[in-house]
Amino acid sequence: MVHQITVGLLPTLASAQVEKAIKRQFRKKYDEDDVTLSFVPFDVFQTSTSSVDVFVVDSLFLSDLVKQNKVSPLEGSVSSSDFLPHSLEAAQVEGKTYGIPQLVSADYLFYYTDDSAAHSVVNSVKTSSELAQQTTSSLALFYPNVFNSTTLALEYAKIIGLDKNLPTSLDQVNQDAVNVLRKILNNAQISGVNNLIISPSGRNNMNLLVSADRLQNTSLENVNVKALETAGKRSIYVSVAVLSSSIAAEKASIAKDVLQIITSAEIAQVFAQNVQKEYFVPARVSAAEEASKQSSVAKQVVSLLQDASSTQVVRLTESIANIKTAGKLLKQYVQRKAVATMRCLAGDIVEKANSGHPGMPIGMSAVAYVLWKYYINVSPSNPHWIGRDRFLLSNGHGCALIYLLLHLAGFNLTMDDLKSFRQLDSKTPGHPEFGHTPGVDATTGPLGQGIGNSVGMAIAQAHLSARFNDVEGLNPFDHYTYVFHGDGCLMEGVALEAIAQAGHHKLGRLIFFYDDNQITIDGETELAFTEDVTKLFEAYGWGVQTVHDGDSNLLEIRNAIENARKSSDSRPQLIRLKTTIGFASLAQGTEKVHGSPLGEKSLVHLKKVSGIPETEKFYVPEDVYAEFKQISSRGEAKYQKWSQSVKQYQETKGEKGQILASIIEGKLPDFASKLPKYTVNDKPMATRKTSQLTLNAVAPVVTNLMGGSADLTPSNLTWMDCTKDFEPKDRTGRYLRFGVREHSMVSIGNGLALYGAIIPFVSTFLIFGGYALGAIRVGALSHLGLIYIMTHDSIGLGEDGPTHQSIEMLPLLRSIPNLNLIRPADGNETSGAYKIALESRQTPTVLSLSRQDVPQLPNTSFEGVEKGAYVIVPENKDVKLDLILTGSGTEVSLCVEAAAKLQGKLNVRVVSFPSWFLFEKQSQEYRRSVFPSGVPVVSVEAAHVRGWAQYSHSQIGMTTFGASAPYKLAYQKFGITVENIINKGQKVVEHYRSNNLVPHDLVAQL
Ligand SMILES: Cc1ncc(C[n+]2csc(CCOP(=O)(O)OP(=O)(O)O)c2C)c(N)n1
């Protein structure tokens, strides 16, 4: 006779592989001609038990099924080699065995207020199911850590290896379970502990309660471990294979064999690899509401339950590829709705823009939450407060994160601003821009720059703190610099250079959060980034900690931050967070979520599994706003206190107090009167030398002038006699030894400028500025008043040859918007250039300076430099102007000499042209007065001629690389000589005259 046995598998357990494996086992005993097996997904909430013969059910529901007469007791003994004797309890109701337990364990968390009431409830129930329903005002069961069989099997598989060694003894199970559960429960929450926690154990499922009193003064970790040790002694097995009560008698013995197959270790292993996961959170709304009055954690559970209306079992079912994700989510959801909100908000922001990077903000939401909620000190109403903690997103592509943080923390960034992410003129551009969005501390996006900036900020903090921390209890610079960065930043040279300097300087107030998600745009970091980051940082003198679950272990994150802050007096700190990019979205953990919107399906999935209403967009519940309120209240209070301290400092410290006030306000002292002035009778000097004199004239009065050179101090002439080196043992020095690290020097210089109370300068040979272009342009874009002292600015450096001779840097730098390149011609122009550079706090200034001597020229002036270009040798006003010679820096003196020699032949004017940037800011009238219409202009500059056609009709300059030779010979070789200027000048004038042509107008009409 042919029997047909229908097997109901939990939807989460049903898969083709599982069915195949069960069938394979079954065929060992039964012939297909006699018995056929068919499978249906079985859901105790939806499927009728009469339609199946055998099914798997969570033991929580077993007693209800017995009451409803839906399952049959198993007659006789049950045997299975893999069956764990003590787990039988979960399959029993009132002494009768109804099924065979699978390898499964569960743990419970209780909220309770009254020991004896709780005890009596616990003693009155017999099964976990009953217990789940027994919620009173003094006892509520929260069930956030349910393992289904597969979870456990998976965990076991991980612990013991997927082989035959499934646990066979109670002790072994206990130990494994304790280990697994300990790991998970320890992650459970950060706060709201006292009235939480207890585990079922003992005869009546539970015989031990830990009172709230006993929990006091005990760290959460210890409490959880204690509870777990108890819990592990008698784990509850929740997944049970049972017989339907409607099964026909003659099929019963075959069905029992099926039960045993389903519960065998072989099948458990297949399950482990092939299931979808499912989670239950049973609890009653009413009890939870009661509990929520006293527990913030319970409060969050209530909101979860409310979303599920009056159901007693909140059910999260999703085909989640990674079981860990679900576990982490559930845990975190119960604890921290805020993090879930942040993740979904990030997803929405990018989705609406239809552009952007969701992976990083979603992956870093947990750490961002912990850092901002508990630590960061910022004042939303005073975003530029100098005493605030700095927060940099060096992985600036993830800027949806900083925007939503600023919004939630109460900065002037509205929900509408979040909705206009990446749109024209919005406050939320595609990468964070300093000065554009309140609360953004640095322009980031070009990877590695934020890291460099942060080192500059930490130097500023360390220096100012060393100088102004001299009144007990008042330290206006007592804050941290926090940096988020990803894999990408750590591959950038600029970052490694800066990290080396941070370690060297022992910048203990600098804390990095590394988004160690092992993914970049191309795919896994395995492709190109396999160095041992921990060892790397340690070698650079950093302290390193690893957070193993950066996705959801808020406690682990918090502990790491605590440690980092504590140990931060000596070494900068790296917190390496193992995270999942795009956590809980469909393509989590892959490069697919790095840089494009999740897509509707994935976003809905993220919301569903995060417990955020899936139809809502830009959803921020009131309690999440409330959660973030703490940031602004803490920050505003700190700001007030800080203001008081600064006031008090000023009052007690006289002149030093005044200095503090001025540097905080960004006021410059009177330095202009100190600037050296020259006459034509003064000796010729290289402009790097006049720079040195100027620097040393102003440095004693401009006490927040701070900077140095990339190992070229004796050549750049940047040493300041009035100060000393900034070094770990004495941070009051203002001279920075950057080492041979040009790129990070500029990035650090930008950081010093971003910090706000420092006027920074950096220095190297002009040509090596090319190494730092990435940082130079970000500085200009960010409106940072960094001063570049760039010497050896042309072939005039001579013998070092073409490798060191800048040809291209002048045109290159002139093409960067908001960058003021000044190439002074002599001492007066150098002083004038310094005046502009020091006053220019929103625009970087590059001082292009010579190695070779130049004479002090007639009529050079500060005012002239301020105009950008001006007449230093006027023509004879009585006759028609024939020719203008113009140029910058060292070549101006050649023009002056040529003009003198042309006297009597041509009526010539010489225009010194130190700054295109400043000239272009002048009125058209002024510009026309310098370059009148119809007069031919010849320009002379020992750099590439590119661009000069805008201001001259004929150019003398470079079009090739230079040459290694004494500088005068190099100038001769390339025709940058007085003779050539005379020659060319005459030719140009002759060309226009003889052809009866009018030179084109150089000053734009429109
Ligand atoms: C200097 C620089 N080079 C390249 C890029 C383009 N880019 C943006 S993000 C990224 C990969 C970053 O990887 P990671 O930091 O690990 O970020 P995740 O994918 O983890 O968010 C690249 C190459 C850039 N922004 N800056």
Ligand SMILES: [Mg+2]
């Ligand atoms: Mg990455």
